């Protein structure tokens with residue numbers, strides 16, 4: 001492999017030539033069942049004909065115009081998104097990190113606009129991941145992301161989701177601006193928060209004028225079987241929400257969504273992006289949104305998620321020496337392991353199944369939302385073969 005790339009990724013020795021639906025084909029002629037999907041990004045599978053058509057049709061018209069002009073696709077996608085959730089307004093960027101950055105800026109500007117510029121503190125949680133920009137690594141709950149990048153920025157508080165008293169105390173502080181949380185923690189290992197937890201935090205935030213930010217970059221756009229994961233529960237809508245990944249079906253786009261009130265500080269000139277909301281991203285985003293915000297597809301995600309989870313629970317019983325826990329929601333599934341998760345990813349890959357890693361020694365299954373029943377069963381079969389290999393390795397080592 002070339003040394004002309006910065007060495008920031010731990011890349012598997014797999015070179016993808018092309019993809020179709022839930023399959024990837026490597027340059028050395030192998031095929032894989034893809035339960036990574038660009039880490040919950042290729043929600044509608046690879047080379048989806050409807051998305052390819054939307055992209056190529058737009059490419060022939062116009063790729064890029066500045067945000068100093070009106071962009072009809074942006075207006076159309078903003079209308080769709082705000083029509084389907086709590087939000088009134090949208091700001092488009094190109095990634096999850098930018099959606100988070102926009103969300104954090106929106107929260108601080110809200111308090112500034114209210115004449116309370118001292119309210120800057122953002123409460124985040126252990127095990128969370130919000131991206132790799134400076135604001136995002138400071139909000140994230142893993143100190144290793146900050147290592148070597150200077151001190152933690154002022155205004156970021158880290159707590160555990162289990163620390164009820166600490167959360168209540170932090171929300172009540174007069175310098176607190178916002179609380180940011182993933183309704184289903186992704187990189188941290190597919191940990192789903194309960195409706196009770198989300199409602200309690202919503203109530204505390206409302207009582208103290210603190211803005212509630214959901215990071216649905218990974219859990220949003222149908223991944224859990226609802227358009228957004230928090231929509232499983234009543235009474236816990238946020239003020240601000242970051243969405244990306246599957247929003248563009250694999251094309252780079254992210255969005256910060258907010259109520260009109262929460263966004264009141266985001267006035268002309270305070271934020272912006274050259275590429276954010278460009279016509280190509282909007283054309284694919286509109287098509288992907290219409291395909292995902294569809295009750296038939298969402299019901300399919302719930303059914304396939306249940307099928308996979310039931311199969312995994314059954315595997316967990318038979319492989320108690322390999323599997324510690326099955327968790328997550330819908331098609332954001334974590335399998336906490338006894339053997340090393342990186343090794344298991346490699347073993348599964350050898351068996352023709354691609355899975356992602358996750359915190360707490362998990363592997364994650366994040367397949368395209370269109371995974372069929374037969375493909376779900378195939379994933380379980382291939383995973384069992386990988387478990388058998390791992391068991392043999394454990395036995396040999398003993």
Ligand SMILES: Cc1ncc(COP(=O)(O)O)c(C=O)c1O
Nearest residue numbers: 095096097129130131186217218
């Ligand atoms: C929950 C969550 N937030 C934010 C991000 C950052 O998104 P991006 O890598 O597009 O900047 C990710 C990426 O994995 C994520 O899972």
